[in-house]
Amino acid sequence: xxxxxxxxxxxxxxxxxxxxxxxxxxxxxxxxxxxxxxxxxxxxxxxxxxxxxxxxxxxxxxxxxxxxxxxxxxxxxxxxxxxxxxxxxxxxxxxxxxxxxxxxxxxxxxxxxxxxxxxxxxxxxxxxxxxxxxxxxxxxxxxxxxxxxxxxxxxxxxxxxxxxxxxxxxxxxxxxxxxxxxxxxxxxxxxxxxxxxxxxxxxxxxxxxxxxxxxxxxxxxxxxxxxxxxxxxxxxxxxxxxxxxxxxxxxxxxxxxxxxxxxxxxxxxxxxxxxxxxxxxxxxxxxxxxxxxxxxxxxxxxxxxxxxxxxxxxxxxxxxxxxxxxxxxxxxxxxxxxxxxxxxxxxxxxxxxxxxxxxxxxxxxxxxxxxxxxxxxxxx
Amino acid sequence: xxxxxxxxxxxxxxxxxxxxxxxxxxxxxxxxxxxxxxxxxxxxxxxxxxxxxxxxxxxxxxxxxxxxxxxxxxxxxxxxxxxxxxxxxxxxxxxxxxxxxxxxxxxxxxxxxxxxxxxxxxxxxxxxxxxxxxxxxxxxxxxxxxxxxxxxxxxxxxxxxxxxxxxxxxxxxx
Numbered sequence: 001x002x003x004x005x006x007x008x009x010x011x012x013x014x015x016x017x018x019x020x021x022x023x024x025x026x027x028x029x030x031x032x033x034x035x036x037x038x039x040x041x042x043x044x045x046x047x048x049x050x051x052x053x054x055x056x057x058x059x060x061x062x063x064x065x066x067x068x069x070x071x072x073x074x075x076x077x078x079x080x081x082x083x084x085x086x087x088x089x090x091x092x093x094x095x096x097x098x099x100x101x102x103x104x105x106x107x108x109x110x111x112x113x114x115x116x117x118x119x120x121x122x123x124x125x126x127x128x129x130x131x132x133x134x135x136x137x138x139x140x141x142x143x144x145x146x147x148x149x150x151x152x153x154x155x156x157x158x159x160x161x162x163x164x165x166x167x168x169x170x171x172x173x174x175x176x177x178x179x180x181x182x183x184x185x186x187x188x189x190x191x192x193x194x195x196x197x198x199x200x201x202x203x204x205x206x207x208x209x210x211x212x213x214x215x216x217x218x219x220x221x222x223x224x225x226x227x228x229x230x231x232x233x234x235x236x237x238x239x240x241x242x243x244x245x246x247x248x249x250x251x252x253x254x255x256x257x258x259x260x261x262x263x264x265x266x267x268x269x270x271x272x273x274x275x276x277x278x279x280x281x282x283x284x285x286x287x288x289x290x291x292x293x294x295x296x297x298x299x300x301x302x303x304x305x306x307x308x309x310x311x312x313x314x315x316x317x318x319x320x321x322x323x324x325x326x327x328x329x330x331x332x333x334x335x336x337x338x339x340x341x342x343x344x345x346x347x348x349x350x351x352x353x354x355x356x357x358x359x360x361x362x363x364x365x366x367x368x369x370x371x372x373x374x375x376x377x378x379x380x
Numbered sequence: 381x382x383x384x385x386x387x388x389x390x391x392x393x394x395x396x397x398x399x400x401x402x403x404x405x406x407x408x409x410x411x412x413x414x415x416x417x418x419x420x421x422x423x424x425x426x427x428x429x430x431x432x433x434x435x436x437x438x439x440x441x442x443x444x445x446x447x448x449x450x451x452x453x454x455x456x457x458x459x460x461x462x463x464x465x466x467x468x469x470x471x472x473x474x475x476x477x478x479x480x481x482x483x484x485x486x487x488x489x490x491x492x493x494x495x496x497x498x499x500x501x502x503x504x505x506x507x508x509x510x511x512x513x514x515x516x517x518x519x520x521x522x523x524x525x526x527x528x529x530x531x532x533x534x535x536x537x538x539x540x541x542x543x544x545x546x547x548x549x550x551x552x553x554x
Contacts, residue, residue, distance in 0.1 A: 047505050048504055050539075096537060096539070101536065101537045104538070152529065153533060154531075177521065178523065224518055300516070301514070
């Protein structure tokens with residue numbers, strides 16, 4: 001009977017094909033333009049700073065085992081810039097010849113979006129800022145021909161790099177001012193301790209051609225501008241500690257300070273709502289302004305986790321939506337498409353995904369290997 | 381709205397904030413709390429000079445707790461949890477000559493002291509006892525009071541390891 005049973009199995013089973021030998025050395029590659037719901041998690045690796053990384057993740061995926069698409073390294077709380085006009089990404093990073101000691105070398109490393117492999121580097125002065133990442137430590141101007149890296153020694157300056165020809169051009173001192181906000185053409189602006197903004201026009205060789213300063217328009221101590229602005233159509237929208245918004249138009253030859261308005265509606269002030277977090281602002285394809293908010297604000301709460309993301313129409317200067325977060329968050333980012341996802345780093349340092357249209361929490365992106373994802377970038 | 385109720389609940393808020401303080405970030409550099417907050421003290425600005433010779437303050441509490449009085453403006457890993465102490469660096473590190481200071485009130489004697497938060501540098505992150513208190517912190521364009529900056533500057537290596545909290549004198553009354 002047993003023999004008959006085995007025979008029947010053999011007769012009825014399909015013939016199994018033998019696994020053919022496979023080639024070795026095969027390496028995956030990525031598309032030149034990433035799908036709209038892919039994101040880049042900038043992991044500052046706070047507990048082992050020489051081993052930072054940027055991780056490419058599919059935020060739509062419910063499969064934790066396959067949502068990671070690749071990664072590339074970034075040494076010592078590095079800065080990151082993602083080009084829009086060519087399939088490249090740039091890291092401003094620092095190396096020591098003996099790991100944590102020895103000779104210091106700062107470089108701009110060029111990564112190919114398709115291979116996530118380094119394709120070039122430019123050595124820059126060993127002065128680039130190390131500190132909590134922001135979007136305004138490393139920026140590009142002049143149709144992304146020039147890359148600008150902010151230096152802090154604590155003297156402040158900007159390293160100018162011809163990133164197309166992979167060449168360091170020079171260093172522009174910006175005494176009393178900090179950070180790099182891209183302006184139209186071959187120019188940048190910086191925020192200054194005295195409550196002004198300076199702008200620097202560059203010549204074709206990357207040297208300073210001219211410089212200008214605005215009038216004093218903010219107080220660096222009392223209700224100061226948060227440096228973590230959202231750039232919307234060339235206008236930088238700076239929230240303040242107490243919830244004002246100060247727009248500065250960077251489309252002209254000099255920064256033009258616009259009329260301020262308030263993030264707070266009726267009753268919001270009574271509840272003590274304030275902006276706060278590591279990355280506090282964001283924008284989407286429609287040009288709306290997003291701000292991470294927390295209630296019961298106090299002196300020193302400007303980096304506390306936010307519990308809601310508020311969405312504003314910048315023309316009417318009115319709030320059009322508020323997205324309640326599943327867990328308080330310290331930073332957030334948005335995807336680039338018309339149906340954007342909102343991504344947050346929650347207080348457990350996990351990345352949560354929300355649908356902006358519905359405000360619905362969708363998933364938590366586990367197993368991305370990101371330990372301290374300080375910034376989240378929608379992919380291009 | 382469950383989470384919002386939780387947030388607004390005082391105990392939950394404290395818990396949440398505590399989690400954030402432990403896990404969110406070092407934020408790197410501290411602040412000159414008294415000067416910025418407008419407290420009752422006037423403090424000298426950087427670079428720090430040693431103030432009057434004072435006897436060691438009488439103090440009490442857990443030196444390796446973020447809530448300890450000296451850490452009112454600290455932002456980083458406590459050196460006391462890393463092989464050093466609240467006023468010394470762990471073996472093999474280098475103390476930063478450039479520092480940030482705060483003004484903290486000692487609850488034992490009610491006096492305000494100037495605290496110098498010198499970083500210890502040259503090794504990778506200690507990783508223990510991460511504390512962050514942002515009172516008086518300001519954006520990085522106001523660097524002397526910005527804690528998002530790494531002040532391991534002027535050392536042979538910029539690698540940040542941990543932060544001390546050294547009493548350098550009593551704050552002067554206004």
